[in-house]
Amino acid sequence: MKRTKIKDVFKQTETDVKILVKGWVRTRRGNKSVNFIALNDGSTVNNIQIVVDLEHFSEELLKPITTGACIAVEGKLVASQGKGQTVEIQAEKIEVYGSADPETYPLQKKGHSLEFLREIAHLRPRTNTFGAIYRVRHNMAMAIHTFFHQKGFVYVHTPIITASDCEGAGQMFQVTTLNLYDLKKDENGSIDYSRDFFGKQASLTVSGQLEGELAALALGDIYTFGPTFRAENSNTPRHLSEFWMIEPEMAFYEIADNMDLAEEFIKFCIKWALENCADDLAFLQEHFDKELTERLQFVLDNDFKRLTYTEGVEILEAAVAKGHKFEFPVSWGTDLQSEHERYLVEQHFKRPVILTDYPKEIKSFYMKQNDDGKTVRAMDVLFPKIGEIIGGSQREEDFEKLKNRAQEMAVPQKDIWWYLDTRRFGTAPHSGFGLGFERLLLFVTGMANIRDVIPFPRTPNTADF
């Protein structure tokens, strides 16, 4: 007999039919004559109820069927008499694949703390919460590929190992096969990287953008979606050392087109979640975030507010003047902290905000310079509860301006000669942005800590599993 996934069991309209399900026991309870097993197979957050008539099953067989055990159940699908479910299965045959010793299986009771579950990240997908999060994460990945594919974007795989550290100097993880126990240094105390694996210093990428631009200036519209690495020592609920980033890059897009795409893209993903993850979102809403679907719907229904960094800072300064207390100071020229971003979004505009035209000093060398000589055509999309969810810009397409700005910001030309070449040969206006996949997931799931929306989080001092 073929196994039916529990998700499909609930879709089945015909009852009084034979059925075979397999999964992990969430609970077993009952009395002397009948037992009820709640079984979950990961296909849905909902458990199927297995009814076990003790006349037909021995204590011996049922004994190993405790929380966490894996079993197969063959039986009859019937309309349920109990409340809480529409159908249930009357067991006729039960096979135990694997028991889970109640003394040592860590997931006994409901309501383990998220902190505790992080310590058992190898087992936490067995919980309703992480089952839901894994499924939503999968769905968001599908939404992202679908969105760009439908728009004719080409998915480009940019390298993970890179030898150009122009962007992330100081926050990159080095990749080396040099013997760290016996490092040879020259008379100046420098390491001779010509003896290293790649013949030069190499690192894990912080962004696929530069290579993405090369592709965009040939294929038109492209996106990357892959792992990125940052060795920044920021222990916050919004930063990971290894995270996934979606980076579209579009030829012939100006900053306004870039903003429109970002807004359309996020809304597409949120709509997808509401349409395809209703059960999981309802579960997460009930247990973690009462306003979750309301907030998602709110983002769908409202235009993102667009304003310049300068205007944003004026609003923040006015708030300070009226007595609002921020932890960090704010004035023109400073990078905005999460608290500032959230003030604009949550208190002032009460909807997502896109800030543009940041001071060039706090942004990267490749951003298009404005005529004022002070600002660049950057854009950050700011979201409730999260702060920055997207960072992007129109790129500097002028060879001289780009080269000079790189020099001013101490980016060695020898590392980016290939990047500069795109501006020497057939340059074009173009734009792009980066969306942190886990930041999107924080928003869509309503979880508060980024460690809980990736299966195996990597953060300072944590790389278990």
Ligand code: ATP
């Ligand atoms: P932040 O100021 O929040 O550290 P950033 O300015 O360093 O972000 P970018 O370099 O612009 O971010 O990266 C693009 C996007 O990648 C960000 O908008 C964010 O969604 C995501 N992101 C950046 N750093 C991290 C991180 N350490 N963990 C998870 N996501 C991140």
Ligand code: MN
């Ligand atoms: Mn950062």
